[in-house]
Amino acid sequence: MLTGEVRNKIDKIWSDLWAGGITNPITVIEQLTYLMFIRSLDEKDLETERFEAVSGETLPKIFPTDDAGQAMRWSKFKTKDARDIFAIVSDKVFPFIKTMNGENTSAFTRYMQDALFLIPTPQVLQKIITGLDELYEHDIHDLDMQGDLYEYMLGKLATAGQNGQFRTPKHIRDMMVRLLAPTPDDRICDPACGTAGFLVSSAEYIRDNYEPTMTAEQWDHFAGEMFTGFDMDRTMLRLSTMNLMLHSITHPHIDYVDSVSKQNSITAAYDLILANPPFTGTVDAESIHDNLKAVTDTKKTELLFVALFLRMLRKGGRCACIVPDGVLFGSTKAHKALRKELVENHQLQAVISMPSGVFKPYAGVSTAVLVFAKTGAGGTDKVWFYDMKADGFSLDDKRSPIEANDIPDLLARFHNLQGEADRQPTEQSFLVDKAAIEANGYDLSINRYKEVEYEKVVYDPPAVIMDRLDKQNLEIAAKMEELRGLIGE
Template sequence: MLTGEIRNKVDKIWTDVWAGGISNPLTVIEQLTYLMFIRSLDEKELENESFEAISGEAMPKIFPQDEDGQAMRWSKFKTKDSRVIYDIVGTKVFPFIKTMNGDNTTAFSRYMQDAMFLVPTPQVLQKIITGLDELYEHDIKDLDMQGDLYEYMLGKLATSGQNGQFRTPKHIRDLMVQLLAPTPNDKICDPACGTAGFLVSSAEYIRQNYESEMTSEQWDHFAGDMFSGYDTDRTMLRLSAMNLMLHSINQPNIDYVDSVSKQNSIASEYDIILANPPFTGTVDAESINDNLKIICDTKKTELLFVALFLRILRKGGRCACIVPDGVLFGSTKAHKSLRKELVENHQLQAVISMPSGIFKPYAGVSTAILLFTKTGAGGTDKVWFYDMKADGFSLDDKRSSIDANDIPDLLARFHNIEGEADRKPTEPSFLVDKSAIEANDYDLSINRYKEVVYEKVEYDAPEVIMNRLDGLNLDISAKMEELRGILGE
């Protein structure tokens, strides 16, 4: 999360760009992200050079080794005259990053082709470079800067909530990845990928847990077809491509696809789905893929995406997705049909209820995480419910860091589900039999099964209370008489 001080610095950079003549907020975001990417490339090259010097092992180079190539590095040009910087970035660095990942078949090259350098003047560019450098070096060295900064800047877009284009907080993404625990052999997809946050979190998890034991074939898989993401916004796809490339994923399958439309025919393809699909709006009924209508005949995107997840998972594939609470208890035929499909025809494993402030300041909607495995033959026996009350941050618009955090407990309990067998519905987590869910018309709201224990309060008999009041009145009268006596003296 960005502190108030960092937000002020970001606002200052934003104001400089706006004053320079760029008034479209999305264009500002794009231009700042390109420059963050250019800086990050140099950071990565410096890391490689440091590792090479220590280990003696040759590392691949990002920038050409000649004089012109080295002049394109952020650390080399940032202190030069503003007009020189503007010329280097506009005529050398920008064309370089648009073509740096080879032929046009790669996601990076495909979506960077129509990227444009639009910073209006050398003075504005120098202010941005100075501002970003100060942010990186003094404030946010160890944060997921590209994502956090993007998330903050997106709050300046009037349409962010309507389009569903706000980033899932990193700690929630990491939680969902840890729940599914992907392996180096899995194929992972986010069909509403935005800036590819879930794919990046998955890559970080695999590196952290398997890096030392991965084979060359697994590394090739990691750099290539392990990760897939789809979106209908080319700006998001460019940001995804840059984000993934910075995490050593050079050939991801990032594509322009309307995931729930007839244009998307993918089926039984992926081992892992991680997603936070759009909650709002409907889609054109004519464009919806017919095999999604079979599961739930609706135009609501939050239902169609869950049906899509079932279709594109292979048998045995697993999904962790965020849904608005309405999916859990909605009474329409489509809502009930989808929930019945999950419970009866696949293995629904968990419903994790999250507090309504998780996505503030962009949305206050109550949400839940659904975890399920595609089987095509049932398998739901008991469903685990968890009532998350705190995620380590305040639930107001500021989302300040706090001590209360249920996530460690949640993960420990989920990965020891046998230990939950004796938990009562009065506790934060418990198991519910499939028969109980079926009897409740497949309602998956935790409040349907949770029991609240009310503490019994014992009150004195009315006569005792009245006597006590009489005593108090007599005492007050005596004090009043005493006060009158003092005043009359």
């Protein structure tokens, strides 16, 4: 976790960029990302040089070994005069990283072709480089710290995109990852990856639970093929590849793809899908892949993406995805068709209703998490419903930490569903038979099945209440007389 001191240092760097005229949070993060990447390249060359000194081998380097190439390294230019730093970074280093595209480079470089260096003055650049170097030298000791730093910066993206996409809070992503419990052999995909938060949370879970026992083959899989993400925003792709790189995932499969369009024909490829797809967007009907329309004939992205997840999962693969509440009870033919597909043709395992403040300050939309497995042959017997009332943070725009938190209870109950068999619909979680869901037109809203217990209140007879009122009036009159006597004196 980042200390308050580290947060203050990041805020100072942010303020320097803001004062320099860069006020869009995404642009701020982009510019910082480029500088963090430039520094990481120098770190890799330093690591290679240390290995060469021990082994006596000569290994390939990232930066050219001539004087001009070496001058582009962070460790060489960071202490120079501000104007010299600005000239080196803007005229030499930035063009260099934009053209890096060899086989052994990061996926990050694939999305650098249209990147722009926007830091306005030598003084602002020098302040940022000094600030970042201070952070790395004194505060950031490992990959977890780098990841936390980046997560803190991404947390400043407090606006939703025009299609309704927004960053999923880390504790909600971590909860969804724990619901699916990925293993080192899984292939994991987020077809609407944004800043790759779900992939990063999956990577953290695997490292926390399997790191000591992972084989060389599993580590190779972890660094590359395990993680796939698609997005239609090249800025997000740059941020996501940087985010993954900071978590040891150097060659993820991150692509510019309109996931629900005809350009994406991926079928039965992934073991796990974790996603928070765009909610309010609609897409051109002509571009939607035909096999998605066969499941749910609509232009609504929130429905199309769930159909897409079913298609992209291999048989037996599982998904945890966030959907707006309307997906659960919408009355259109497309809504009903999608819910029927999940219940009848696959295994719908859980519907977790989340409080409406989870996505504040972006939006107050009510959402739920769907957990399902692709079977192609049914398998839904009972569906588990959970009414999450608190997630450990206040449900206002501030989202301050609080004690109330249902997530640990939720995870414990989900991973012990046999223990839920006797729970009643009046409780916070309960199981619902498939037959009941079918009888309710495949409505998946928790309020359709949850029962509220009303306590009977017994009131005194009217005559008793009237006597009580008379007594109180007499007491009031006596006090008033006493008060008048005091005033008269």
